[in-house]
Amino acid sequence: MASSNPPSPPPGLVALGNCNAATARGPAAVLRSLGTAPSRPPLDVELPAVPEALQGLRRTVRRYLDAPCTDVQLCVTELVTNVIRHVGEATPVRVRVALTDGNRIRVEVMDPAGQALPVPLSGALDAEDGRGLALLDAVALRWGVEQGVDGKTVWCELGIRRT
Template sequence: MHDPGPDSAPAPAPTLELDLLAVPKVVPELRRTLSGWHPHGPHPDVQLCVSELLSNVIRHLGEGTPVTVRLTRAPGRIRVAVTDPDPRVWPVLRTAAGDDETGRGLALLDAVSLRWGVEQGPDSKTVWCELGEG
C-alpha cells in the first residue's frame, strides 16, 4: 500500500458524492454515471478504480453493504474514495497466480494510480487512490 507521506494535504470537497448499497448491479450503473462526470469525457482509469473498490466491498464485506463513493478533482489529479462501515477489514495488495480467478483488483488499482491508501475512522474505513487528470 502506498503511504501518502508527510506532504499529503486534506482533500478538497468532493465534486461527486454518492451514498449507495454495494450490490453487483450498481457497478455498471456507476461506471455509466462516471462516464459523464469528467469534463473531457469518460476517464477509463477512474471507472476501473471505482469498479474495483466497490467490487472489493461486495466480495469482502457482502452484498448490500452501505458505502459512500467520492470523486474529487484537484489541479492535475482525481481522487477516488470509497468508504465502508468496517474499519477492521483492510485491502491487501497481493500477487495473483496465472490461474487465480480473483486477487488482481488492487494490483490493477496500484498500476493505474499515482498512489493509494486506506484511512481508518472509528466506525469506517476509506480506501482511496489518486489518478492523473488526463
C-alpha cells in the same frame, strides 16, 4: 491618546470584510490559473455495494468527469468490488470522486468495516480474482487506506489526462 480608527492593512493585502466582488476576482483568477480551485463540487454517491450497481456507477462517474475516464472507472469498480467480496454484498458504501488542486482525480470508497483492511494479493496466473489492488496500484499515482471511527476509506489518486 488612542486612535479610534482601526489599523489599515499593509499595502497589497485586503482586510477581511473589506473585499468586494471586484476585489475578489483577481485572487480567484490567480488561484484558478494555479490549479488550486476545484472547478466543480465532488461527485458523492451513496449506494449498497451490489454487482448490479457497478455499471450505473461507472456511467455516473463518466458523466461527472465529462471525458474518457476508463482508469477512474476501473478504480471505482475495483474498490466497490472489494467491498462486495470482503465486507459483504449490500454493504452501504459512499463513493466520492473529486477533481483536486493538483490536476488529479481522487477516488474514495467508504464503508463501515474499519477492521477489514485491503491486502494486496499475488493472484495465480489462472485465478479469476485477486488482482484488484494490483490493478489499482498500476493505474493510480498513489493509493491508501484511512481508518475512521465509522469505518474506513480506501482512496486513490490519478492524473488527469489532457487530450
